[in-house]
Amino acid sequence: MVSIVIKHGWFHQILGKSAQNGGFVFLALLGDLGSELEIISYRRVGEDPMFPLSDYIEGQPPSILQRCEDLFGESVNAVWVRARIPAVFGSNILIGLSVPDYKYGLIEQMFMACELGSNGDWTAYPFICEDYNLRAGLRFYPDASLTEIYERIAKAFWELLLLEPKSVCAFRDGYLHYNEMDDEEWYNVVFKHGLFSIEIIDSTLF
Numbered sequence: 001m002v003s004i005v006i007k008h009g010w011f012h013q014i015l016g017k018s019a020q021n022g023g024f025v026f027l028a029l030l031g032d033l034g035s036e037l038e039i040i041s042y043r044r045v046g047e048d049p050m051f052p053l054s055d056y057i058e059g060q061p062p063s064i065l066q067r068c069e070d071l072f073g074e075s076v077n078a079v080w081v082r083a084r085i086p087a088v089f090g091s092n093i094l095i096g097l098s099v100p101d102y103k104y105g106l107i108e109q110m111f112m113a114c115e116l117g118s119n120g121d122w123t124a125y126p127f128i129c130e131d132y133n134l135r136a137g138l139r140f141y142p143d144a145s146l147t148e149i150y151e152r153i154a155k156a157f158w159e160l161l162l163l164e165p166k167s168v169c170a171f172r173d174g175y176l177h178y179n180e181m182d183d184e185e186w187y188n189v190v191f192k193h194g195l196f197s198i199e200i201i202d203s204t205l206f
Contacts, residue, residue: 003121003122004114004121004122004123004124005121005122005123005124006112006124006126007123007124007125007126007141007143007146008033008034008125008126008140008141008143008146009031009032009033009034009110009112009124009125009126009141010031010032010034010126011029011030011031011032011110011112011126012030012031013029013030013031014027014028014029015027015028015029015030015089015090016028016086016089016090016091017089017090018089019088019089019160020160021156021157021159021160021163022152022155022156022159022160023115023152023156024113024114024115024152024153024156024157025113025114025115026089026111026112026113026114026156026157026160027089027111027112027114028085028089028090028109028110028111029110029111029112029126030110031110031126032110032126033110033126033127033128033139033140033141034141049130049131049132049135049136049137049138049139050137050138050139050140051137051138051140051150051151051154051158052135052136052137053077053081053135053136053137053158053161054077054135056154056155056158056159056162057158057162061075061077062162062165062166064080064165064166064168064194065077065080065165067194067195067196068080068134068196076133076134076135077134077135077136078105078106078107078131078134078135078136079106079134079189079191079196080165080168080191081107081129081131081136081161082106082107082171082173082189082191083168083169083170083171083191084161084165084167084168084169085107085109085129085161086169086171087164087167087168087169088160088161088167091169103174103175103176104175104176104177105130105131105132105175106131106134106173106174106175106189107129107130107131107136108128108129108130109128109129109130110126110127110128110129111126111127111128111129111157112124112125112126112127113125113127113153113156113157115149125140125146125149125150125153126140126141127139127140127150127153127157128140129157133177138150138153138154138157140153166194168191168194170191170192170193171189171190171191172188172189172190173189173190174186174187174188174189174201175187175189185200185201186200186201187199187200187201188200188201
């Protein structure tokens with residue numbers, strides 16, 4: 001009998017299809033880090049993401065990534081990640097007809113990296129792909145003993161997405177952002193035909 005041990009996480013539904021890279025099988029899930037009874041301390045607005053995609057791009061970024069800039073002309077990558085994930089894991093991932101008005105990032109999707117052990121059993125490591133200011137990163141449950149594993153997972157996950165950078169799905173999405181006056185603004189984000197656009201909408205309309 002084959003068993004699977006889930007480290008620091010839980011889920012109640014698998015989404016889309018699996019993908020493999022770097023010795024891991026990746027699955028998109030509905031769930032969370034920790035346990036169902038545990039209150040997780042989430043990353044606060046203003047904190048940079050852990051294991052950022054930018055650390056795993058060697059040399060010149062793919063041309064499609066170079067075309068993604070925020071309203072201030074700064075290079076960003078979360079728009080591409082948001083478009084790339086459905087192409088890898090299935091069109092139903094991260095795609096919705098409506099967007100909740102409490103979103104403070106473009107991406108917040110849970111995944112699980114599954115690794116087959118020498119004894120034939122599996123170990124699964126949940127993590128969340130998220131962004132801050134349209135810069136994507138990965139968040140794991142804090143556990144210093146798993147740092148090396150987390151680094152391997154991050155490398156394998158980002159390399160998986162970078163394998164076919166032009167294979168993306170169009171989307172229309174958005175998120176709340178704090179402006180320089182500390183007021184909330186809704187950013188409407190559209191990615192279509194390899195082009196990215198963003199506009200600010202009065203958040204009181206949502």
